[in-house]
Amino acid sequence: MNKQKFLKVVNPILGLMLTIQILGMTFGRMLPIDPELRFGFHKWNGWALGVVMIVHISLNWSWVKANYFTKKKKG
Numbered sequence: 001m002n003k004q005k006f007l008k009v010v011n012p013i014l015g016l017m018l019t020i021q022i023l024g025m026t027f028g029r030m031l032p033i034d035p036e037l038r039f040g041f042h043k044w045n046g047w048a049l050g051v052v053m054i055v056h057i058s059l060n061w062s063w064v065k066a067n068y069f070t071k072k073k074k075g
C-alpha cells in the first residue's frame, strides 16, 4: 500500500479515535456505561491514539520538512 492509500485509512481512524476520546470523557457520564470500563477504554484509546498520531506524522513527514524545515526563496 502506498503512502496516500495508507493515509486514507489512517486519517478517518485517527479522527474517530480523537472524537471518541474527547466526547467519551466530556459526555460519557450521561451514558449507562460502567465508569471503570469508560476510564479503562479512555486510557487505552488514549495510548493507541498517541501511536496512530505518530504514524500520521511519519506518513506526512515530507510535508512537515517541506513546510517547516526548508528555507523558501524570497519574492
Ligand code: HEM
Pocket (backbone or CB within 6 Å): 018, 021, 022, 023, 025, 026, 039, 040, 042, 043, 044, 046, 047, 049, 050
Ligand atoms: C486527545 C485527547 C486525550 C488524550 C490523548 C487522553 C489520554 C489519556 C490517557 C492516556 C489517560 C490515562 C493516563 C494514566 O494512565 O495515568 C487519560 C486519563 C484521563 N483523562 Fe484523558 N485524554 C484526552 C482527552 C480527555 C478529555 C477531553 C477529558 C475530560 C473532559 C479527559 C479526562 C481524563 C480523565 C478524568 C482521566 C483519568 C481517568 C482515570 O481515573 O482512570 N481526557 N487520558
